[in-house]
Amino acid sequence: xxxxxxxxxxxxxxxxxxxxxxxxxxxxxxxxxxxxxxxxxxxxxxxxxxxxxxxxxxxxxxxxxxxxxxxxxxxxxxxxxxxxxxxxxxxxxxxxxxxxxxxxxxxxxxxxxxxxxxxxxxxxxxxxxxxxxxxxxxxxxxxxxxxxxxxxxxxxxxxxxxxxxxxxxxxxxxxxxxxxxxxxxxxxxxxxxxxxxxxxxxxxxxxxxxxxxxxxxxxxxxxxxxxxxxxxxxxxxxxxxxx
Amino acid sequence: xxxxxxxxxxxxxxxxxxxxxxxxxxxxxxxxxxxxxxxxxxxxxxxxxxxxxxxxxxxxxxxxxxxxxxxxxxxxxxxxxxxxxxxxxxxxxxxxxxxxxxxxxxxxxxxxxxxxxxxxxxxxxxxxxxxxxxxxxxxxxxxxxxxxxxxxxxxxxxxxxxxxxxxxxxxxxxxxxxxxxxxxxxxxxxxxxxxxxxxxxxxxxxxxxxxxxxxxxxx
Amino acid sequence: xxxxxxxxxxxxxxxxxxxxxxxxxxxxxxxxxxxxxxxxxxxxxxxxxxxxxxxxxxxxxxxxxxxxxxxxxxxxxxxxxxxxxxxxxxxxxxxxxxxxxxxxxxxxxxxxxxxxxxxxxxxxxxxxxxxxxxxxxxxxxxxxxxxxxxxxxxxxxxxxxxxxxxxxxxxxxxxxxxxxxxxxxxxxxxxxxxxxxxxxxxxxxxxxxxxxxxxxxxxxxxxxxxxxxxxxxx
Ligand SMILES: Nc1ncnc2c1ncn2[C@@H]1O[C@H](COP(=O)(O)OP(=O)(O)OP(=O)(O)O)[C@@H](O)[C@H]1O
Ligand SMILES: [Mg+2]
Numbered sequence: 001x002x003x004x005x006x007x008x009x010x011x012x013x014x015x016x017x018x019x020x021x022x023x024x025x026x027x028x029x030x031x032x033x034x035x036x037x038x039x040x041x042x043x044x045x046x047x048x049x050x051x052x053x054x055x056x057x058x059x060x061x062x063x064x065x066x067x068x069x070x071x072x073x074x075x076x077x078x079x080x081x082x083x084x085x086x087x088x089x090x091x092x093x094x095x096x097x098x099x100x101x102x103x104x105x106x107x108x109x110x111x112x113x114x115x116x117x118x119x120x121x122x123x124x125x126x127x128x129x130x131x132x133x134x135x136x137x138x139x140x141x142x143x144x145x146x147x148x149x150x151x152x153x154x155x156x157x158x159x160x161x162x163x164x165x166x167x168x169x170x171x172x173x174x175x176x177x178x179x180x181x182x183x184x185x186x187x188x189x190x191x192x193x194x195x196x197x198x199x200x201x202x203x204x205x206x207x208x209x210x211x212x213x214x215x216x217x218x219x220x221x222x223x224x225x226x227x228x229x230x231x232x233x234x235x236x237x238x239x240x241x242x243x
Numbered sequence: 244x245x246x247x248x249x250x251x252x253x254x255x256x257x258x259x260x261x262x263x264x265x266x267x268x269x270x271x272x273x274x275x276x277x278x279x280x281x282x283x284x285x286x287x288x289x290x291x292x293x294x295x296x297x298x299x300x301x302x303x304x305x306x307x308x309x310x311x312x313x314x315x316x317x318x319x320x321x322x323x324x325x326x327x328x329x330x331x332x333x334x335x336x337x338x339x340x341x342x343x344x345x346x347x348x349x350x351x352x353x354x355x356x357x358x359x360x361x362x363x364x365x366x367x368x369x370x371x372x373x374x375x376x377x378x379x380x381x382x383x384x385x386x387x388x389x390x391x392x393x394x395x396x397x398x399x400x401x402x403x404x405x406x407x408x409x410x411x412x413x414x415x416x417x418x419x420x421x422x423x424x425x426x427x428x429x430x431x432x433x434x435x436x437x438x439x440x441x442x443x444x445x446x447x448x449x450x451x452x453x454x455x456x457x458x459x460x461x462x
Numbered sequence: 463x464x465x466x467x468x469x470x471x472x473x474x475x476x477x478x479x480x481x482x483x484x485x486x487x488x489x490x491x492x493x494x495x496x497x498x499x500x501x502x503x504x505x506x507x508x509x510x511x512x513x514x515x516x517x518x519x520x521x522x523x524x525x526x527x528x529x530x531x532x533x534x535x536x537x538x539x540x541x542x543x544x545x546x547x548x549x550x551x552x553x554x555x556x557x558x559x560x561x562x563x564x565x566x567x568x569x570x571x572x573x574x575x576x577x578x579x580x581x582x583x584x585x586x587x588x589x590x591x592x593x594x595x596x597x598x599x600x601x602x603x604x605x606x607x608x609x610x611x612x613x614x615x616x617x618x619x620x621x622x623x624x625x626x627x628x629x630x631x632x633x634x635x636x637x638x639x640x641x642x643x644x645x646x647x648x649x650x651x652x653x654x655x656x657x658x659x660x661x662x663x664x665x666x667x668x669x670x671x672x673x674x675x676x677x678x679x680x681x682x683x684x685x686x687x688x689x690x691x692x693x694x695x696x
């Protein structure tokens with residue numbers, strides 16, 4: 001049973017069709033990288049997977065939940081699916097610890113001491129144990145992004161979605177975030193990540209999907225895909241990215 | 244009244260009446276705050292008809308004189324069969340007036356919270372209520388503080404309008420003293436000075452908060 | 463409710479209402495023109511001369527903005543005669559409104575002036591403008607264009623606040639409402655009707671100001687003027 005199933009998904013914003021029949025299937029513990037030009041629909045596909053965008057037609061099943069139920073069903077799905085954004089989106093009025101503990105406490109009714117324990121554990125995982133009582137604006141971008149990852153992990157998700165989480169970061173900071181993600185992958189987390197880091201995709205992702213004009217243009221095991229692109233579009237994309 | 248000249252006693256009466264001005268302001272801010280908060284939430288609702296109704300309410304309150312709100316409350320309440328002291332009409336009208344403006348201030352503050360905060364909290368499986376309670380409103384509150392304090396100054400000043408229906412607050416007290424002493428210049432300067440003493444620090448506080456909001460961190 | 467609304471009786475007082483509307487429009491338009499002109503002048507001298515002038519202008523602005531309009535009217539109408547200056551109710555209303563609006567306009571335009579960047583002034587100098595030309599074209603006009611919507615909101619608020627002038631027996635719209643009320647005792651009807659008239663006046667004034675804004679500063683400013691709600695300034 002795959003952890004994520006996307007079947008013939010269509011999505012339009014007004015007259016603009018952004019996803020034109022996308023299908024994919026991600027097994028448990030697999031890591032999928034989504035690459036493609038700006039505007040090809042990568043973020044939209046990711047956001048559809050946790051219901052931030054409503055799809056026009058098709059089917060999405062993720063972590064054992066089918067998308068398209070009522071608000072309650074959607075919340076249930078979201079407790080099992082974490083998402084991390086390019087712009088961190090930490091809650092600026094809460095400390096790092098509070099940021100992480102908030103959702104487990106109020107959504108999953110976890111007791112305070114337990115929530116604190118979980119928070120310490122996930123913070124340790126991202127290497128920021130000492131920042132428990134700091135506020136987000138006292139952290140670097142890379143640290144904030146790692147806290148955002150920890151905040152998602154505290155919900156004990158079965159699937160993690162990442163949308164260009166390193167695009168706003170300097171190279172060194174990018175590295176520390178990628179390391180965290182690589183560790184997660186090694187620990188068996190099912191992950192789908194939109195990324196511009198081709199090296200990372202090639203090294204960590206089991207499969208890479210090249211999106212083009214709202215479609216899955218090409219897909220395959222990462223190493224093979226990068227080594228030997230079939231379509232001229234991907235060849236062009238890989239070449240232009242190496243620079 | 245047997246007041247003859249504007250002296251200490253008269254000033255004492257002004258000070259006493261200032262309490263009513265302040266009480267009325269507090270009523271307006273609490274009542275108008277509650278009502279305005281509800282309207283602000285309605286204004287940011289996901290349901291379009293609710294949003295439009297709230298917007299219409301705000302447009303109407305901000306498009307009519309405070310004096311008319313006062314008269315409508317005054318005559319409306321008595322028409323509904325209530326024989327109430329002027330404090331009620333005064334309090335009711337100031338509440339309605341304040342609600343229309345506070346609703347707009349707070350709508351702006353809620354919408355000033357970046358939409359990513361909604362997305363992040365939604366993605367963490369929070370209900371809309373939890374999003375408001377734990378993520379959006381705490382941030383909106385900080386943003387709204389300077390203009391809310393600034394608006395309190397407007398409320399203090401506009402409570403003077405209730406003197407027109409005979410509610411004895413500071414401005415009305417000034418008129419009464421003037422009727423007895425015929426020293427309008429002195430009396431009303433003293434009245435103005437008392438208003439200034441209340442309003443000026445609030446204005447400055449609002450400015451200070453504004454500066455701090457722009458300079459400081461997002462906490 | 464046992465009460466039956468009778469808006470019909472109001473028809474016979476049409477003339478009073480119309481003359482009230484007319485006076486409201488007159489004192490509002492005049493005070494807007496005078497107050498705005500004074501505001502431009504005061505904000506300018508304040509930023510050009512600085513020093514004592516700036517202090518005096520700021521003191522004036524703060525005093526007016528931190529005291530009620532009603533009390534300002536009382537001082538003008540009841541207080542000035544004691545100093546040998548006797549003014550009628552209409553004149554007192556106009557003076558009071560102008561003094562009040564001038565202070566708010568000064569404050570709003572001041573904010574606009576302070577938002578003009580130094581680099582723009584330097585660009586003006588580089589182009590060989592005279593100081594007056596720089597002041598007019600590089601500072602004042604852009605400043606006013608920027609704050610025009612806020613200024614207009616203040617104008618609308620002033621028009622609405624002109625109803626307070628009824629307290630010093632200026633026979634504007636609110637006073638004519640009170641008169642009709644005293645004749646007919648149809649309090650609720652008259653005040654509902656007059657409230658609606660004010661609402662229409664407010665919308666109309668905003669529309670006129672938007673047209674003026676379009677003519678002076680172009681379409682974008684005009685659109686912001688229509689949608690701006692009164693800003694609450696501290
Ligand atoms: N909320 C929206 N309303 C209208 N159009 C949208 C919306 N979100 C995305 N789009 C459009 O959908 C298309 C795909 O956007 P998407 O963000 O999915 O691209 P992307 O592949 O993630 O690009 P990037 O690499 O720049 O992030 C773009 O043309 C974008 O303008
Ligand atoms: Mg994207």
